[in-house]
Amino acid sequence: MGGARTAGDMVMRLQLDKKMKINEAKAYVAEKLGVTLEELVDVVTMSELREDLGIGLAHVEPCAEANMGMEAKFKIAEILDIKINSVEKFKKRAGIK
Amino acid sequence: MEKKYFTRMGDGSMVYMTEEEIKADIQLGMEDAILRGKVDPLTEEETQKLYDIVTMSGIIVGVEPGMQVVSSNDSGSDKISTKCGIPVTRDVNAMIHERVLGADSVDIGNSDYNYKTVKGIAKREATILKQALRNTTMPLFYGAMPNLGFYTKPDGPVENWAVLLPEGRIKEALQAQEDAVVHAVNDITYVAKQMADVGADGFQLDTSGAAGDADFLAALLACEKITKNNPELKVEIGAAGEFVLGMHGKLKYDDQIIAGLYPHKQVKLVEKAGASIFGAVVNTNCNMSFPWNIARVITFIKACTDVAQIPVHANAGMGVNGIPMCENLPSDVSSRADKALIEIGKVDGL
Amino acid sequence: MDKERLYEKARETIIDADETKAINIIFEAQKDGEIDLLDLLLYGFGDGNEEIGHLFDLGSLSLPELIYAAEVMRNVTDTILNLLHDDKEARKILHKGKILLATVEGDVHDIGKGIVASTLKSAGYEVIDLGCEVPAEVIVEKAIENDVDIIGTSALLTSTMLEQKKLIKILQENDMSDKFITMVGGAPCTKRWAKRIGADGYSEDAVEAVRVANELIKLKKNKSEE
Structure with missing residues (x-):
């Protein structure tokens, strides 16, 4: 679906976390991001939105401003209202409540 | 002269077929699935759509807008190194999958891709996964095969049923498989815990059933334990073939004999075990044409997605689900297989 | 009655x-x-x-x-x-022929080969199963020793299937191509692979292995009667 170029990574998370089938997972993510289903798979729309929301990009230049990896996942967990295992483990180890 | 369309055989070799030949092969492929799996046929509209996909112009075809699906992997992050010979570490491989290839997820896996081997190095494998998790945004799995065959002597602790069975030593062969299930479940759940502890999103039990029904049972039992003990780790069970081979024959899960189950029944056991995703597999027959293979595949897969309560990802790799059996996959029929799996087979991912 | x-x-x-x-x-x-x-x-x-x-x-x-x-x-x-x-x-x-089976060197996968051994036995063949990880030279040696009709090799890995090619080459180099019928099988093998390396037959599964073996044995018998 394009992964971090669009919203494929987030839709995948919903399949894993809530066992949602593809259309349900897409609808869930689109609603949380406030985009249409068409925009959800559009690389131009999603690149800008991902940059604005700090939820990770495929194209990360200029890198200094871009959120990626762990910090992006912190934001994704919050926006999608799900728990992300690596984020939870990171918080625990870093002593973040 | 009657128009002939370019397509391929199951082994990837090129072939030209007429409309009549393609339609006949679609019918025969579908009938083979119906006979074997006792599943419903495709509708006329679906078979026509399949014919259209097989014959549509263009080298690569794509899905209709809005029908994009996500992808999961098996041994994905290791393939740049093992298959292409490019010495890249697996955490970097994962980043390449995310930022260059646009993957929706990938798994970290050892090149010796089985849980028995991985058990001995599980904490080291977890370290690599931990590094990758720091640097990537998409979900990351740890993946390997239950591969029960590795538990047999001389490499493993139990007698080799592949030797015992042809010798007629049936009871010993059955016992050996039952013993191997216990070992495998222990190993898999141990590895799963290490991966859960470093923050893995998913755990891939790939090619489950490769060594028969006991192998599939090991995956189900391990999945049950993982989802109970480490609910933060989500499991994908990928099948090995279109039916579970009865190497044992009497093993049950949820009061259901496992041997002989086709995808639409496999998925119900996978659901029961608590998995989040089922990776469905239908074997490609090398001697038959792509139209025959894909019709057969879609008939099985649609029957599976019709009853599935969890997402189904069709394995779109070498030699399965209509993809030819060759190392360098031709994008013409591979993209057609993907389109048919998504648009007619209604899969939730690849 | x-x-x-x-x-x-x-x-x-x-x-x-x-x-x-x-x-x-x-x-x-x-x-x-x-x-x-x-x-x-x-x-x-x-x-x-x-x-x-x-x-x-x-x-x-x-x-x-x-x-x-x-x-x-x-x-x-x-x-x-x-x-x-x-x-x-x-x-x-009733005696259909004698077949030697082996999984090639470097490959430990013998489940599929075991199934092929069973179907061939039940179809009336005498089967000599050398097990797994068998070097090509040993396969040839045992084939001569047992005077078999068919040599069947199995390879499950793309990295080990080259051993099947090696076996055919040994037979060719020693003028034994006509002495033994060669069959190949295993997950990555195809009819095209068999043709490429010069094997006489390929089978998709254990049931087809019997059919292919029957055909090849028949061909060999017809040839020798000519």
């Missing part, structure tokens, strides 16, 4: 792997005196044997069930041969 009914009963005993009933049918037929025991074996019990192969191919029969049934078939064959006083003609009809 209704011949067709007896054939059908014989067929069922193989599918049910019921040896007692199968042996009873043989003696019943012998007592009757009008039934040709060889025909009963080929068209009654033999049909059942074909049917179990088909059921296995569909996944409806497990490997142990296939093996039980094959064991019954073997005992049925021996019993009939004894009653025919080891009739040379019958033995010739």
Whole structure:
């Protein structure tokens, strides 16, 4: 679906976390991001939105401003209202409540 | 002269077929699935759509807008190194999958891709996964095969049923498989815990059933334990073939004999075990044409997605689900297989 | 005695792997005196044997069930041969050939090969199974030693299938290509691969292996009779 170029990574998370089938997972993510289903798979729309929301990009230049990896996942967990295992483990180890 | 369309055989070799030949092969492929799996046929509209996909112009075809699906992997992050010979570490491989290839997820896996081997190095494998998790945004799995065959002597602790069975030593062969299930479940759940502890999103039990029904049972039992003990780790069970081979024959899960189950029944056991995703597999027959293979595949897969309560990802790799059996996959029929799996087979991912 | 009914009963005993009933049918037929025991074996019990192969191919029969049934078939064959006083003609009809099987060097996967060994045995072949991780040179040595008709090699990995090519090359270099029929199998193998390396046959699965072996043996016999 394009992964971090669009919203494929987030839709995948919903399949894993809530066992949602593809259309349900897409609808869930689109609603949380406030985009249409068409925009959800559009690389131009999603690149800008991902940059604005700090939820990770495929194209990360200029890198200094871009959120990626762990910090992006912190934001994704919050926006999608799900728990992300690596984020939870990171918080625990870093002593973040 | 009657128009002939370019397509391929199951082994990837090129072939030209007429409309009549393609339609006949679609019918025969579908009938083979119906006979074997006792599943419903495709509708006329679906078979026509399949014919259209097989014959549509263009080298690569794509899905209709809005029908994009996500992808999961098996041994994905290791393939740049093992298959292409490019010495890249697996955490970097994962980043390449995310930022260059646009993957929706990938798994970290050892090149010796089985849980028995991985058990001995599980904490080291977890370290690599931990590094990758720091640097990537998409979900990351740890993946390997239950591969029960590795538990047999001389490499493993139990007698080799592949030797015992042809010798007629049936009871010993059955016992050996039952013993191997216990070992495998222990190993898999141990590895799963290490991966859960470093923050893995998913755990891939790939090619489950490769060594028969006991192998599939090991995956189900391990999945049950993982989802109970480490609910933060989500499991994908990928099948090995279109039916579970009865190497044992009497093993049950949820009061259901496992041997002989086709995808639409496999998925119900996978659901029961608590998995989040089922990776469905239908074997490609090398001697038959792509139209025959894909019709057969879609008939099985649609029957599976019709009853599935969890997402189904069709394995779109070498030699399965209509993809030819060759190392360098031709994008013409591979993209057609993907389109048919998504648009007619209604899969939730690849 | 209704011949067709007896054939059908014989067929069922193989599918049910019921040896007692199968042996009873043989003696019943012998007592009757009008039934040709060889025909009963080929068209009654033999049909059942074909049917179990088909059921296995569909996944409806497990490997142990296939093996039980094959064991019954073997005992049925021996019993009939004894009653025919080891009739040379019958033995010739029933003995299909000798096959050597091995998984190639570097490959430990022998489950599929074990299944092929079972279906070939139940189809009347004498099978010599060398196991797994067998070097090509050893395969050739054993094939000569046992004077086999067919050498069948299995490779499950793309990294080990080259060993099948190596075997064919050894045979070619030593002028033994005509002496042995070569068959290849295993997950990454295809008919195209067999053709590329010069193997005589390829089979997709264990049931097809029997069909291909039958065809190749027939071809070899026809050739030698020419």
